[in-house]
Amino acid sequence: MAEAITSRAQDYSQWYLDVIKFAKLADYSPVRGCMIIRPNGYALWENMQRALDDMFKATGHQNAYFPLFIPQSFLAKEAAHVDGFAKECAVVTHSRLKLDPVHGLIADPDSKLEENLIVRPTSETIIWDTYSRWIQSWRDLPILMNQWANVVRWEMRTRLFLRTMEFLWQEGHTAHATEQEAVEETLTILDIYAKFAEEYMAVPVIKGIKTASERFAGAVETYCIEAMMQDGKALQAGTSHFLGQNFAKAFECKFQNKNNELEYVWATSWGVSTRLIGALIMVHSDDKGLIMPPKLAPTQVALVPIYRSDEDRVKVLETAEGIKKELLAAGVRIIVDDRDGFRPGWKFNEYEVQGVPVRLALGPRDVENGTVEVARRDNGTKDSVSQTGLAAYILNTLDDVQKGLFDRALKSREDLTTTVDSYEEFQSVLDSKGGFIRMHWDGSEETENKIKEETKATIRCIPLEGYEEAGTDPITGMPSKGYVYFARSY
Amino acid sequence: MAEAITSRAQDYSQWYLDVIKFAKLADYSPVRGCMIIRPNGYALWENMQRALDDMFKATGHQNAYFPLFIPQSFLAKEAAHVDGFAKECAVVTHSRLKLDPVHGLIADPDSKLEENLIVRPTSETIIWDTYSRWIQSWRDLPILMNQWANVVRWEMRTRLFLRTMEFLWQEGHTAHATEQEAVEETLTILDIYAKFAEEYMAVPVIKGIKTASERFAGAVETYCIEAMMQDGKALQAGTSHFLGQNFAKAFECKFQNKNNELEYVWATSWGVSTRLIGALIMVHSDDKGLIMPPKLAPTQVALVPIYRSDEDRVKVLETAEGIKKELLAAGVRIIVDDRDGFRPGWKFNEYEVQGVPVRLALGPRDVENGTVEVARRDNGTKDSVSQTGLAAYILNTLDDVQKGLFDRALKSREDLTTTVDSYEEFQSVLDSKGGFIRMHWDGSEETENKIKEETKATIRCIPLEGYEEAGTDPITGMPSKGYVYFARSY
Numbered sequence: 001m002a003e004a005i006t007s008r009a010q011d012y013s014q015w016y017l018d019v020i021k022f023a024k025l026a027d028y029s030p031v032r033g034c035m036i037i038r039p040n041g042y043a044l045w046e047n048m049q050r051a052l053d054d055m056f057k058a059t060g061h062q063n064a065y066f067p068l069f070i071p072q073s074f075l076a077k078e079a080a081h082v083d084g085f086a087k088e089c090a091v092v093t094h095s096r097l098k099l100d101p102v103h104g105l106i107a108d109p110d111s112k113l114e115e116n117l118i119v120r121p122t123s124e125t126i127i128w129d130t131y132s133r134w135i136q137s138w139r140d141l142p143i144l145m146n147q148w149a150n151v152v153r154w155e156m157r158t159r160l161f162l163r164t165m166e167f168l169w170q171e172g173h174t175a176h177a178t179e180q181e182a183v184e185e186t187l188t189i190l191d192i193y194a195k196f197a198e199e200y201m202a203v204p205v206i207k208g209i210k211t212a213s214e215r216f217a218g219a220v221e222t223y224c225i226e227a228m229m230q231d232g233k234a235l236q237a238g239t240s241h242f243l244g245q246n247f248a249k250a251f252e253c254k255f256q257n258k259n260n261e262l263e264y265v266w267a268t269s270w271g272v273s274t275r276l277i278g279a280l281i282m283v284h285s286d287d288k289g290l291i292m293p294p295k296l297a298p299t300q301v302a303l304v305p306i307y308r309s310d311e312d313r314v315k316v317l318e319t320a321e322g323i324k325k326e327l328l329a330a331g332v333r334i335i336v337d338d339r340d341g342f343r344p345g346w347k348f349n350e351y352e353v354q355g356v357p358v359r360l361a362l363g364p365r366d367v368e369n370g371t372v373e374v375a376r377r378d379n380g381t382k383d384s385v386s387q388t389g390l391a392a393y394i395l396n397t398l399d400d401v402q403k404g405l406f407d408r409a410l411k412s413r414e415d416l417t418t419t420v421d422s423y424e425e426f427q428s429v430l431d432s433k434g435g436f437i438r439m440h441w442d443g444s445e446e447t448e449n450k451i452k453e454e455t456k457a458t459i460r461c462i463p464l465e466g467y468e469e470a471g472t473d474p475i476t477g478m479p480s481k482g483y484v485y486f487a488r489s490y
Numbered sequence: 491m492a493e494a495i496t497s498r499a500q501d502y503s504q505w506y507l508d509v510i511k512f513a514k515l516a517d518y519s520p521v522r523g524c525m526i527i528r529p530n531g532y533a534l535w536e537n538m539q540r541a542l543d544d545m546f547k548a549t550g551h552q553n554a555y556f557p558l559f560i561p562q563s564f565l566a567k568e569a570a571h572v573d574g575f576a577k578e579c580a581v582v583t584h585s586r587l588k589l590d591p592v593h594g595l596i597a598d599p600d601s602k603l604e605e606n607l608i609v610r611p612t613s614e615t616i617i618w619d620t621y622s623r624w625i626q627s628w629r630d631l632p633i634l635m636n637q638w639a640n641v642v643r644w645e646m647r648t649r650l651f652l653r654t655m656e657f658l659w660q661e662g663h664t665a666h667a668t669e670q671e672a673v674e675e676t677l678t679i680l681d682i683y684a685k686f687a688e689e690y691m692a693v694p695v696i697k698g699i700k701t702a703s704e705r706f707a708g709a710v711e712t713y714c715i716e717a718m719m720q721d722g723k724a725l726q727a728g729t730s731h732f733l734g735q736n737f738a739k740a741f742e743c744k745f746q747n748k749n750n751e752l753e754y755v756w757a758t759s760w761g762v763s764t765r766l767i768g769a770l771i772m773v774h775s776d777d778k779g780l781i782m783p784p785k786l787a788p789t790q791v792a793l794v795p796i797y798r799s800d801e802d803r804v805k806v807l808e809t810a811e812g813i814k815k816e817l818l819a820a821g822v823r824i825i826v827d828d829r830d831g832f833r834p835g836w837k838f839n840e841y842e843v844q845g846v847p848v849r850l851a852l853g854p855r856d857v858e859n860g861t862v863e864v865a866r867r868d869n870g871t872k873d874s875v876s877q878t879g880l881a882a883y884i885l886n887t888l889d890d891v892q893k894g895l896f897d898r899a900l901k902s903r904e905d906l907t908t909t910v911d912s913y914e915e916f917q918s919v920l921d922s923k924g925g926f927i928r929m930h931w932d933g934s935e936e937t938e939n940k941i942k943e944e945t946k947a948t949i950r951c952i953p954l955e956g957y958e959e960a961g962t963d964p965i966t967g968m969p970s971k972g973y974v975y976f977a978r979s980y
Contacts, residue, residue, distance in 0.1 A: 030564070030619055031607060034557035039635065042553050063532050067524035068609075068640055068656050069580070072587065074520070076595050082587075090559070091584040091597045092609065095644040097562065097576040105566050107581045107606055116597055117521060119558075119582065119609070129520055139831075145529065150558055150640065154585040166558050341629075 005353075007287045012231040017160065019281055023290040023354045026160045033158040033165030037274070040354060041161075043298035044277055045168065049148065051200050051296070052170065052272070055192045061144040061172065066126050068150075069117040074125040078250040081124065084217020088154040090119040119152040124218060124247050124269055127173045132253035135175060135265055141255060142185075143175040161278035162235075162490050169273035175265045177257065179244070182266035186242040189270045190223045193238035201276065202293040202405040203227050203283045204413055205237060206436070206485060208461025213445055216269075220244035226460045226485065228413040229282040232434025234460045234487035237279050240270035278490070283409050284378075290355030291377055293405050294398040301327060301334040301394060302351045303372075306344045306363035319367045323360070323390060330391035332398070352377060357401050358394065378404055419483060422474045426486070430455055436487050440480035442473035450475065451486065460485045495843075497777045502721040507650065509771055513780040513844045516650045523648040523655030527764065530844060531651075533788035534767055535658065539638065541690050541786070542660065542762070545682045551634040551662065556616050558640075559607040564615040568740040571614065574707020578644040580609040609642040614708060614737050614759055617663045622743035625665060625755055631745060632675075633665040651768035652725075652980050659763035665755045667747065669734070672756035676732040679760045680713045683728035691766065692783040692895040693717050693773050694903050695727060696926070696975060698951025703935055706759075710734035716950045716975065718903040719772040722924025724950045724977035727769050730760035768980070773899050774868075780845030781867055783895050784888040791817060791824040791884060792841045793862075796834045796853035809857045813850070813880060820881035822888070842867060847891050848884065868894055909973060912964045916976070920945055926977050930970035932963035940965065941976065950975045 005018040020026050025041035037045065053063070069092065075082045096111035120126070127145075134140060152166045172189060176182040190207055197205045205225035215222040219241040227237045245264040248254070254262045284291040294300050305320045307313040320336045327334045337347050344361065351359045361373040372390065375382045378401050385393055416435030420426045426439055441447060441459065452458050467482035495508040510516050515531035527535065543553070559582065566572045586601035610616070617635075624630060642656050662679060666672040680697055687695045695715035705712040709731040717727045735754040738744070744752045774781040784790050795810045797803040810826045817824040827837050834851065841849045851863040862880065865872045868891050875883055906925030910916045916929055931937060931949065942948050957972035 027620070029557045030561055030616065031557050031559045034559060036557065036620060037555040039552035039554050042555055045555075046553065062529035063536065064529050065527040065532055065535075065658065067519045067521050067526065068642065069521045069524060071520055072595055075587070082595070086587040086589075086595070089585070089587060090582045090607070091587065091601075092580045093583045093597055094581040095579070097565070097572075097579060097581065097606075097608070099576075105562055105572070105576070107583055111581075116587075117580070118587070126520065130517070130526060152558065168555065 005287060005289060008230065015287070016278075016282060019285050019290050020160050025277065025281070025290070028160075031165075033155055035160050035164045035166075037168075040298070041277060044280070044292070044296060045274060047296045047298060048196075048200070048276060049170070052192070052196055053148075055196065056146050056170075056172070059144075059188060059192065061146050061174075063147060064145050065147050065149070066123050066130065068120055070120050070123070070126045072116040072118055074129060075118055077125060078218045078247055080246075081218040081250075085121045085153070089121050090152045090154060092117040092119065120149070121151055121153045122269075122271075123147070123149070123151075123171055124173065124243070124267075125251070128247040128251040128253055128267070131173075131175050131265065132248075132251045135253060135255050137256045138177050138258055141175055141177045141265070142181065144172075144185075145174065146170055146172040159278075159490075161281070162275055164274075167273050167275065169271050171271045172269060174268045175248075175253075176268070177255065177263075177266070179266050182244075182268050183242055186221070186223055186240045186268045186270070189240040189268070190225065190238075193225050193240065193270075193272060196272075197225055197227065197237055197276075198406065200293065200295045201280050201283075202295075202402055202409060203237070203279060204406065204410045206461060206463055207465065208463045208485065210239075210461060211445070211448055211459050213448060214458065216241045218243060218246050219269075220246065223464075224461055226436075226487075227279050227283065228416050228436060228487070229279070229490070230412060231282070232416050232488075234436065234485075234489040235275075235279050235282070236460070236489065237276060238270070238272040241268060243267035243269060283412075284405055285355065289353035291405070292355040292357060294357045294402045297355070297357050298333065299335050299351075299356050300332055300398055301358045301360060302347075302356045303334060303336045303360040303362060304344050304347045304351075305336065305338055306361055312364040315367050316362055316364060319387070320362055323362070323372065323387065326391050327394060330395060332391070332394055348375075358397055376401060378408075420474075421471075426451075426457075426474075427455060430457055430486075430488070434488060436460065436485050438483040439486055440471040440473050440482070441484045442476050442478035442480055444476070444478070447473060447475055455488075457486045457488050460487050460489060495777060495779060498720065505777070506768075506772060509775050509780050510650050515767065515771070515780070518650075521655075523645060525650050525654045525656075527658075530788070531767060534770070534782070534786060535764060537786045537788060538686075538690070538766060539660070542682070542686055543638075545686065546636050546660075546662070549634075549678060549682065551636050551664075553637060554635050555637050555639070556610075556613050556620065558610055560610050560613070560616045562606040562608055564619060565608055567615060568708045568737055570736075571708040571740075575611045575643070579611050580642045580644060582607040582609065610639070611641055611643045612759075612761075613637070613639070613641075613661055614663065614733070614757075615741070618737040618741040618743055618757070621663075621665050621755065622738075622741045625743060625745050627746045628667050628748055631665055631667045631755070632671065634662075634675075635664065636660055636662040649768075649980075651771070652765055654764075657763045657765065659761050661761040662759060664758045665738075665743075666758070667745065667753075667756070669756050672734075672758050673732055676711070676713055676730045676758045676760070679730040679758070680715065680728075683715050683730065683760075683762060686762075687715055687717065687727055687766075688896065690783065690785045691770050691773075692785075692892055692899060693727070693769060694896065694900045696951060696953055697955065698953045698975065700729075700951060701935070701938055701949050703938060704948065706731045708733060708736050709759075710736065713954075714951055716926075716977075717769050717773065718906050718926060718977070719769070719980070720902060721772070722906050722978075724926065724975075724979040725765075725769050725772070726950070726979065727766060728760070728762040731758060733757035733759060773902075774895055775845065779843035781895070782845040782847060784847045784892045787845070787847050788823065789825050789841075789846050790822055790888055791848045791850060792837075792846045793824060793826045793850040793852060794834050794837045794841075795826065795828055796851060802854040805857050806852055806854060809877070810852055813852070813862065813877065816881050817884060820885060822881070822884055838865075848887055866891060868898075910964075911961075916941075916947075916964075917945060920947055920976075920978065924978060926950065926975045928973040929976055930961040930963050930972070931974045932966050932968035932970055934966070934968070937963060937965055945978075947976045947978050950977050950979060
């Protein structure tokens with residue numbers, strides 16, 4: 001490989017883009033702000049989808065699919081919602097192209113739509129319009145629905161995976177008979193997101209509540225999980241919204257309760273997106289390239305056979321196939337890279353850059369000795385290991401890597417979390433090491449805005465756990481109910 | 491259920507829509523021509539995706555994701571392609587809405603795009619633009635890529651699943667160093683499609699080649715699988731295109747071959763869509779509702795417990811849970827419907843309408859006798875069966891249903907296939923029973939068009955098998971290489 005990955009110390013932002021490029025996760029597209037997700041990136045997304053989808057289904061959710069297009073008038077029905085999305089949406093105005101003798105291909109004026117269509121930035125409006133037709137009685141509730149879909153938000157500044165004009169996500173939309181049930185659903189999903197982030201992505205997260213100014217457009221309360229990147233910036237990794245009756249009112253969605261009274265339906269919505277891939281890269285990877293947690297890695301083990309003579313080739317590949325068979329049977333996602341025309345060193349480098357958790361090397365001497373070299377991507381260790389009992393050894397190693405990545409990320413986040421009791425210290429920590437800064441806050445939007453304007457740090461969340469310690473806002477001297485998490489963020 | 495499903499004899503077209511409605515497969519949306527795929531329909535699609543995706547991956551294909559939007563100028567680069575799609579595409583012209591004091595919400599004129607964006611009707615253009623950057627040498631080939639995505643074609647006459655403005659599909663796009671390899675890929679995929687249709691959907695298909703006038707816009711050759719519906723109309727169930735070097739030339743995609751010469755890359759593309767769900771409904775279902783083949787049925791077995799007293803309830807549910815556990819362990823997708831407030835008869839009807847292949851009923855007497863009632867959806871038989879060895883019995887029954895549905899569909903297609911040697915007979919068969927009509931054709935577009943205009947029947951395909959018997963076109967008296975398949979179609 002001619003070029004090299006920029007180091008994190010030199011330019012963190014460029015390092016991130018280099019990792020994506022060298023690990024072949026994504027590419028730019030000719031349409032500004034839209035990305036091409038390459039097979040390595042998409043396979044990661046598929047594994048994320050599978051794990052999340054299983055958790056959604058295990059909690060009673062079903063998948064469905066709603067249209068890509070939303071009538072413009074729908075967006076306007078929920079006041080906060082239209083404010084949040086009208087300024088960044090793709091508007092379809094025509095249904096046909098035609099060849100104009102002067103201007104070439106143009107949108108055919110005769111095909112102008114009676115009403116513009118919006119490419120969905122999120123689907124609350126079209127779904128609540130539908131629910132208003134599906135729901136009549138308490139017997140029709142709850143509806144626990146999710147969809148895997150693409151959405152479009154016309155972002156001005158984009159960055160691969162983290163902020164793109166089109167992205168892939170899942171959006172859950174549930175309907176309930178009571179406020180309590182809807183709030184419980186919101187928290188059930190928040191727990192699923194946190195569990196997924198920590199157990200699959202090996203990314204520790206803070207569960208919390210967004211302040212009013214950071215709430216989803218149309219929500220009563222937005223819950224979130226917040227993660228910390230290696231450079232000291234935070235990243236919102238998932239949100240779960242309690243929507244109250246806002247959308248039910250906007251779309252006249254009422255149900256007859258058990259007392260035969262008409263009531264508005266209670267709602268939630270929640271989503272995570274391909275932005276999670278950005279978080280995964282930024283939390284674990286290093287200057288050599290991507291590091292993938294074993295539970296999500298499309299390839300967990302890559303075996304590189306080493307030989308010179310044809311005779312050795314036969315022996316080595318035969319043993320390699322035996323190992324592959326044994327590991328596949330144990331549920332390990334292993335490949336044997338027997339491509340000719342590529343040197344072993346080149347292959348080693350390829351799996352390192354692409355973040356495959358474990359790389360095996362097998363040469364003629366290994367075949368004789370009944371051994372194999374096991375190299376770990378996370379810490380670089382190499383061990384010669386007996387082929388006997390290899391499957392158990394590898395399963396154990398993968399567990400160890402998974403746990404090790406989480407522990408390392410947790411330690412990093414703890415190192416990057418500082419509790420301060422003065423605004424001076426806040427600013428000094430923010431500019432020196434960044435990270436999460438726990439500080440008292442008086443609960444006012446005014447103070448929140450002042451801090452944001454002066455430091456570019458926002459309140460990432462009011463934590464669900466550890467928010468008991470009352471105190472004083474160091475800026476205003478007003479009382480505070482507890483420490484909240486501030487950070488600069490992606 | 492207050493309303494009933496229209497019978498096929500009365501109105502086949504309405505019957506089809508009724509089955510979709512009563513089986514809760516899909517719903518209309520507020521955007522004309524776009525459909526809402528409900529959980530029952532989407533779960534079917536997920537099972538189709540899983541089976542196809544496994545077959546694609548087993549033949550070396552990888553999934554990726556390309557942008558939803560295509561620059562208008564891209565569409566124009568391949569002449570036949572723009573002709574095929576320019577007249578039916580959603581055109582994005584603005585990136586923002588604004589509130590106008592007079593007209594309300596409008597597309598903000600200040601946000602007009604420099605170049606219109608087209609919502610992809612298919613992705614050849616954006617993918618070949620990308621491939622032209624990814625491919626330099628023969629070492630970069632082949633590229634075997636697929637994506638699962640939504641596409642939009644502005645159809646005027648739509649029908650749920652069969653023809654919708656937005657639909658879900660997979661589109662494969664492969665790049666090869668030689669013509670032969672690309673043709674082989676096209677046929678590999680055609681075989682996968684045929685295998686999927688026959689072994690999973692239990693729908694027999696004819697593999698064939700489209701005539702020039704029915705080819706994909708931009709293809710050199712379009713291969714297809716054609717299925718026959720119960721009403722005697724054909725349905726194109728999947729297409730696999732050999733694109734030659736057309737798109738490589740349009741996007742200047744060349745590679746250095748092993749002799750260090752620059753050559754244009756060879757291409758294929760192929761797709762199946764949610765239209766398959768329409769085919770599945772129309773081939774198997776009956777006047778009582780949907781019939782699903784077991785291999786694709788989200789629920790294969792529904793157990794309805796029957797009891798009156800609380801004491802019986804406990805006993806019956808305990809036995810039911812035991813049966814569920816045993817069947818789940820055997821890999822059967824079973825649910826126990828223990829919902830209160832719904833009578834057993836209502837539940838029986840629900841599973842019948844929704845096409846669940848096997849329904850079990852378990853009452854107190856069954857618990858005593860160690861039996862369970864097994865009812866088959868496909869033929870309506872009911873048997874009292876011992877609980878001992880039930881898993882094996884059910885697995886066998888599901889196999890039998892799967893095979894039975896295929897055999898029935900095959901017999902129906904055979905009954906609906908007629909070989910004729912005169913145009914008079916052709917017209918008479920077409921108007922009396924419809925179906926596939928095998929007739930000699932001289933190979934001219936003129937004859938093809940004449941038949942189409944006069945009868946609305948088109949050449950569905952030139953069959954890959956059984957096209958040896960030369961003869962005479964009964965209309966023109968010109969020589970014909972073999973019988974081709976004509977039909978009216980969806």
